[in-house]
Amino acid sequence: MVDSKPLFELNSYKAVFIVFVLYWFSGYPLYSDESKLNAKQSKILKESYSYLETLEPKRIKIDKSTYNHLTQFESIFKFGFSGKKLSRWIQSRIKKYSYGSTGDYVAMYHDGDVLLGRSFFSLNRLDRVLVLLHEARHADGKNYSHVVCPENFQFLNPRDWKIHPAGKKGCDSVSDGGYGITAAFLFELGAYGYLNQTEAAHRYNSEISRVLRD
Incomplete structure (x- = not known):
């Protein structure tokens, strides 16, 4: 038939598709290209994803009405809280990791490649x-x-106090940008008891402070 693919090609495509589907649902991590990282850096990166994938929903530790009022996770990600699913969400967006100078930032994203600075590994x-979630x-x-954050922006960068956000491109104008989604994630960690409520609140407030309101 003129418009048909040869049978061996069709079988090859089917095999690739089946392998992909099994791989996606198997629970195994889907790490992107790490060829530009050394062995120690790759190990740290894998440990980060392994940790994330242990964070699964359990009994909520806060008042249910408070949770329902404040949770934003599912409305942003279109799936319920799950470290495994979130790991795949991140890795579907980051295609390559490299290491180098990132200036006033811990990491930088460009066209599927995340450049990780020295401080990331500390x-x-x-x-x-x-x-990783933010960059994705x-x-x-x-x-x-x-x-650009306002010149009078006085909030500290919790991951590196030497980085001063004021007057730099370090804020968001949308509620579901890099800082909004990390805040939503941190709220779930507090709600499910992975962080105590004091730490979760401090971390949440630090992230959400970067979302500029009109």
């Missing part, structure tokens, strides 16, 4: 996950680009 595992949001288009 962070604790939660902060590394927050950085930039893959979703220019609507999620940062805007």
Whole structure:
């Protein structure tokens, strides 16, 4: 038949599709290209994702009405809280990791590639996950680009006090940008008891402070 693919090609496509589907639903991590990282850096990156994938929903530790009023996770990600699903969400957006100078930033995103600075590898595992989640949001288009923080912006960068956001492109003008989604994630960690409520609130407030309101 003129418009048909040879049978062996069709079988090859089917095999690739089946492998992809099984791989996606198997629960195994889907790490992107790490060829530009050394062995120690790759190990730290994998440990970050492994930690994230342990964070699954359990009994909510806060008042249910408070949770329902404040949760934003599902409305943003279109799936319920799940570290495994969130890991895949991030990795579907980041295609390559590299290491180098990032100036006044912990990491930088460009066209599917995340450049990780030296300070990234000194962070604790939660902060590394927050950085990866934040950078992955930039893959979703220019609507999620940062805007300049006000000159009188006095909030500290919780991951590196030497980085001063005031007057730099380190804030968001949309509620579901890089800082909004990390805040939503942190709220779930507090609600499910992965963080105590004091730490969760401090971290949440730090992230949400970068979302500029009109």
